[in-house]
Amino acid sequence: MTAIKEFFMSSVMFWIAWIIIPLIMEVIPTIGDFFILLKRKFIRAKYVKPHDLPQISLIIPVYNSEDTLYECIRSIHESEYPNELIYIMLVNNMTKDNSFQVFCKCQEEFPTLKINWLNAKQGKSKALNLALFNSDGKYIIHIDSDGVLEPHALYNIVNMFENEDDIHCVTGTILTNPKLIDQTKNPFMRLFQKLEFGEYCQAFLAGRNFQSELNSIFTVSGAFSAFRKSAILKSQLYNTDTVCEDTHVTFQIRDGMGKKVALCPNAIFFVDPIGSVNQLYVQRQRWQSGELEVMHMFMGKRLNAARGFFSDFVVRVLMYDHTFAFPRMIWYFALICLAFINYPMSLIVQSVIFMYAMYSFANLLLYICIILFLKEFKDLRGYYARKWYIIFLLPIFNFIVFWFRFAGIINSIKGTQTWQVRNAKEEWQSFGEVAEKDFAGIGRIISRIRDEVNENEE
C-alpha cells in the first residue's frame, strides 16, 4: 500500500511539475468564469418591454459585396424590428463590383426599408466615420455586409439599451453560419469549421459574456456592434491608422470615456465560416497585430507588469497573449528535448495527456454555459449540443491558433501593415524560389562539368 501511495505521489508530483502553470493560468480561471457565467445567466434583472421602439441607424460598409449584400439586407428586412424604424446606410468603400446594382434591387424588393447609398474613400474606418456623421436615430448599429442577422438580434440589442441606461456600447454575438458549415464538402474542412464555430461560441457566449460582467470587454466585434449615438459621436470616431478600428473604438469608450461596454448574448450575427487554413492563418495574424497596435496607442510606456497584472485587465490580456506566448513556445520544444536527454518518455506523454484532459474539462464547463445561453434559439442550441465532441478537439484547434497568433506577434514588428499578409503557402513558395536560385548556380556548374567530360570522351 505504501509503495502504491509513494508511486502515485511521485507520479502526481511529476505531472504537477509540468501542469502547474497551465493549471493556474488557464484551467482554474475557467472554473471561476463558469460560476460567474452561471450567475449571469440565472441572477439578472428582467427586462421590461419598451412601449415605443426608437429609430435606429444601421451602417453597412460595402466593398465588393455583390455576393453577400442581398442576403444581408434581406435578413434586416425579415428581422423582428419594425422596418419603418430602420434607416440603412450602405457606405461604398470604393467597391469594384456590382454591389450598387444589388442595392437598387433591394430598394425595389424591400420598399418598407429606407436604404441610402453613400460614397466614401477607401478604408473601412473612413466609410464608418462618414456614415456616423450622416446617421439618424437613438442608436447606431454597424454590421458587416458578408453576414446575416438572426431575426431577433436588432430587437434584443435595442431592448438591452432601453433597459440598461449605463451601457453605451454593445457587441453582438458573432457565430459562423451552421448552414454554410454543413454545405462544405471537404470533411476535413467541415470539421475545422465546426471547431471554428465552437471557438466563436466560446469567444462570445463565454469569453465576452464573462468580460461583460466585469466591464472588461477588450474589443467589440467590428462585424456587429451598437452604440448610443450620444456616446459614439463624443468619441474620436474610428481610427484610420490601425487594422483593428473596432478595438480602438472600444478603448475610447471604455477607458477614454469611462462608459460601460457589454455583450448582448441573444443578438446573433452569422458570418461565413473560414474558407481554408491559410485564410485563418492570415486572419488571426491581422487580429493579433491589430491588438498590439491598439495597445501601443493606448498603453505605450504606461505598462507596468506587477501593478498592471492585478489592477488592469488590459495588462493581463497582453500578458496572456504576448508574454506567456514566448516561454510557452520554447517549452513545447524543450519538452521534446528533455525526452532525448534523460526524462522518461512515458511520464512526459502521461503529463501531456493529463494536461489535455484538463483543457477538455475546461471546455466541458464552457460547453454547459453556452448551451444555457443558447436556450432561446432551439435549432442553434441543438446544433451546438450535437457537436459535443468539440470539447475534446478544441485544444488542438486552439493549439493551431496559438501558432497563427504567434506569427502575428512576430510579423507585426516589421512595421508595414497590410490587410492581406502572405499566407503560409505563399511564404514557403518564396522560400522555394530563393533556394531554387541558389541551387540553379550549382546545377549550372555540374552541367558544365558534365559537358566538359562528355566532350573529352568524344
Add this chain to the structure above:
Amino acid sequence: MMNWFIALLLIVWVYVLYTMKRAEMGVWYFLCGSVGLFVFGMVIFEPHIVAPLQKAVSAVAGILGEATGIYDSYFQQGILFVQNGTESLSLYIDFECSGVIEMLAFLSLLWFFPVYELYEKVVVSIIGVFAIFIANVLRIFLICLLIYAFGNQIYFVAHTIIARIFFYVCSVFLYFYVFTKPQIVRQKVGAFHYDRD
C-alpha cells in the same frame, strides 16, 4: 560520427535560416532560429556549462544560507545541507536546478527577436542571464527556507509547486520587460494600407 552529424545539421540550419531571411519569412525565421539555437545550445554548450553553473548557483545560494544560518553549502560538489531540528536534508543542484535550460531558452528567443538592435541584444542578454541566475538562487533559497521552517515533508510541495510558481513569476517579469513592453512601445502604427504591395 556524432560530431560530424551535428556539424552537418548546423550547416543545414544556417543555410535554411539564411534562405528564410532572404525570403522574408518573419515568424518562420524566428521559430527556426530560436528553436535551432536552443537545441544546438542544449547539445553543444549545455554539457560544458552545467558543472560551473551548478557550482556558481550553490556558491551564491550558500552565501545566503550562511548569512541566514539556514543551510550549509558544499559548492564544489553542488550540494546544500539543510538542518531542521533532528531532521536533515541534502539538496543536489542538478542540471534542472542550475537554470541552464531557462537561460538557453531566454537567449534563444532574444537573439532572434526582431525588436532589438545587435548592441541591445548583447546588453539585454547579460542582464537577462544575470536576472535568471539570481531568480534561480532565490528559488533554491526559498526551498531551503521552507524545509528549514516546516521539515523534510514539505520538500515535494516546496520544490514542485511553490518554488516553481515563484520562478515562473520571476520569468514572466523578465519576459514582460524584455519582450512585451519593448514591442508595444516600438510597435509601428499608421503604415497600414489595404493593398499588399
